[in-house]
Amino acid sequence: MDALVGMLAQTATSAADLKAANAAIGAGFAYGLAAIGPGIGIGYVAGKAIEAMARQPEAAGMVRTTMFLGIAFTEALALIGFVVFILLGL
Amino acid sequence: MLGLEFPVINEVVRWVDLFPTFNKIALIACEATLIGTVVFLVAGAADWRVAPTGIRNLAEIVVEFIEGLILETIGPNGLKWTPHMLSFFIFIYLCNVPGIIPVVYMPATARMAIPLFLAIIVWVIYNAVGIKHQKAGYFTHMLWPPGVPVFMKPLVGLIEFVSNILLRPFALAIRLFANMLAGHMLLVTFAILTEELVQGDSVLLKPLGILPFFMLLFITAFEVLVGFLQAYIFTILACVFIGASMASHEEHAEAH
Amino acid sequence: MLSAVATQTGRSIQIEFDHFAAEAESHSEVEPKDGPSPIVPEIKELAWSAGAFIVFAVLMRFVLYPRLKQGMAARYSSIRDGHANADAIRAAAKADVASYEAQVASVKAEANARIEAARRTLEEEREVRLAEANARIAARRESARADAEAVRSAGLSELESAAGDVTERLVELSTGLRPTESVVSEAVSASMLEGAGR
Numbered sequence: 149m150d151a152l153v154g155m156l157a158q159t160a161t162s163a164a165d166l167k168a169a170n171a172a173i174g175a176g177f178a179y180g181l182a183a184i185g186p187g188i189g190i191g192y193v194a195g196k197a198i199e200a201m202a203r204q205p206e207a208a209g210m211v212r213t214t215m216f217l218g219i220a221f222t223e224a225l226a227l228i229g230f231v232v233f234i235l236l237g238l
Numbered sequence: 239m240l241g242l243e244f245p246v247i248n249e250v251v252r253w254v255d256l257f258p259t260f261n262k263i264a265l266i267a268c269e270a271t272l273i274g275t276v277v278f279l280v281a282g283a284a285d286w287r288v289a290p291t292g293i294r295n296l297a298e299i300v301v302e303f304i305e306g307l308i309l310e311t312i313g314p315n316g317l318k319w320t321p322h323m324l325s326f327f328i329f330i331y332l333c334n335v336p337g338i339i340p341v342v343y344m345p346a347t348a349r350m351a352i353p354l355f356l357a358i359i360v361w362v363i364y365n366a367v368g369i370k371h372q373k374a375g376y377f378t379h380m381l382w383p384p385g386v387p388v389f390m391k392p393l394v395g396l397i398e399f400v401s402n403i404l405l406r407p408f409a410l411a412i413r414l415f416a417n418m419l420a421g422h423m424l425l426v427t428f429a430i431l432t433e434e435l436v437q438g439d440s441v442l443l444k445p446l447g448i449l450p451f452f453m454l455l456f457i458t459a460f461e462v463l464v465g466f467l468q469a470y471i472f473t474i475l476a477c478v479f480i481g482a483s484m485a486s487h488e489e490h491a492e493a494h
Numbered sequence: 495m496l497s498a499v500a501t502q503t504g505r506s507i508q509i510e511f512d513h514f515a516a517e518a519e520s521h522s523e524v525e526p527k528d529g530p531s532p533i534v535p536e537i538k539e540l541a542w543s544a545g546a547f548i549v550f551a552v553l554m555r556f557v558l559y560p561r562l563k564q565g566m567a568a569r570y571s572s573i574r575d576g577h578a579n580a581d582a583i584r585a586a587a588k589a590d591v592a593s594y595e596a597q598v599a600s601v602k603a604e605a606n607a608r609i610e611a612a613r614r615t616l617e618e619e620r621e622v623r624l625a626e627a628n629a630r631i632a633a634r635r636e637s638a639r640a641d642a643e644a645v646r647s648a649g650l651s652e653l654e655s656a657a658g659d660v661t662e663r664l665v666e667l668s669t670g671l672r673p674t675e676s677v678v679s680e681a682v683s684a685s686m687l688e689g690a691g692r
Contacts, residue, residue: 216471224409248529252529267542271550325550349532
């Protein structure tokens with residue numbers, strides 16, 4: 149990232165451009181990093197839910213509801229990252 | 239070289255006023271109200287004695303879906319919230335769906351106004367239910383779950399306050415807003431990419447335009463699912479919050 | 495709305511498009527680029543959507559949902575009533591079948607009893623007749639045996655007298671003496687008894 153910023157500092161013509169470019173890079177990193185944890189988390193939730201449904205198909209309805217709840221709560225982190233991405237970069 | 243210029247985000251999601259203060263978002267919101275009302279009026283006017291068909295069948299399926307959802311999360315004594323949850327679900331769904339309808343192509347929930355307003359309503363409802371059911375005990379119970387050591391109380395209280403009072407409605411609004419905005423931005427991205435590739439100067443790149451076009455189709459199909467899923471999740475989370483405000487009453491009573 | 499200003503100065507006519515008006519118009523025709531951050535709600539959208547949602551929620555709460563739910567509840571209760579009716583009818587039909595079966599059973603039992611009685615009287619009559627016939631046969635047999643006995647004893651006494659005569663004659667011829675009647679008859683009956691005993 150330092151290399152990127154250094155390259156930008158050489159090519160950017162004005163301070164405003166430099167700032168915008170830094171913000172864009174920061175936004176990209178913010179969203180990318182924010183997506184890692186929830187990605188793992190949602191995968192874990194969905195995998196466990198499938199395991200539970202396969203073991204006990206008669207409880208599938210309840211498991212599905214709970215799975216959506218878990219996904220919704222996990223996903224919030226990624227979405228906050230997305231909001232930060234919008235606030236920073238655009 | 240491809241001259242791809244992505245529009246500023248406000249250019250994608252902000253709309254001109256059709257007449258003062260009334261823009262596309264307001265139009266979609268009003269249309270959602272209109273469509274929901276007309277569907278339910280027609281459904282209510284149909285003869286109830288015969289087996290439901292067409293619009294009445296649709297309306298009854300939605301009602302029973304919401305009733306099942308409430309039974310799962312709140313329990314039988316939450317059934318009086320059915321009309322409210324029904325209006326949340328239908329309104330959000332009808333605001334989400336224009337995101338994939340040609341010509342309109344704008345989910346009204348991709349603007350912060352609707353999600354924020356609905357989340358504030360849910361916040362008011364679940365706090366009111368909590369206060370009504372548990373009186374002042376609602377706040378102490380919310381801030382300090384049973385079994386917290388005394389020296390931890392300030393920290394736990396702060397965390398619980400922030401998460402329950404501030405973060406919950408915010409997350410509820412952001413979840414709907416960000417999901418719909420992200421879907422909309424994906425559609426925009428692939429539409430622009432397709433257009434640029436097909437209409438660009440380079441002949442070599444023209445056939446490549448089929449790839450983002452297929453992606454566009456796939457994302458449109460995905461948005462059909464997301465539009466329903468977000469309405470469902472918003473409704474079920476509202477139910478869960480209300481249910482939590484009501485249910486911790488029993489735990490509280492049992493603890494004494 | 496494109497407005498133009500035409501000014502004539504000497505020979506030339508100068509037409510100037512009203513740039514200010516044109517710019518303002520074109521600006522409002524595209525989507526407004528400058529605006530608050532997309533995460534900040536706009537008051538006008540908030541107001542309109544809030545109004546729309548409140549109208550919808552109130553309608554749903556007081557008009558739309560109750561009407562639909564009323565119909566649903568009425569239909570479900572009618573279906574439930576139909577089920578209850580069907581159950582009642584089924585129970586009544588079952589009771590009818592049970593009473594019919596009971597009647598059939600009683601009639602069958604009566605018929606069986608009658609058949610049994612008839613068979614019993616028949617049996618008794620047959621017994622009586624059989625006994626009568628047996629008695630008659632026994633009487634006949636008895637009388638026949640008595641007759642045969644009489645005939646046989648008559649034949650025996652005749653044979654005895656004949657044998658006595660023969661014996662008397664034989665003794666008279668061989669000895670010249672006439673044996674006494676009693677001795678002869680005694681001897682004959684003794685030998686006949688002996689023969690009968692042998």
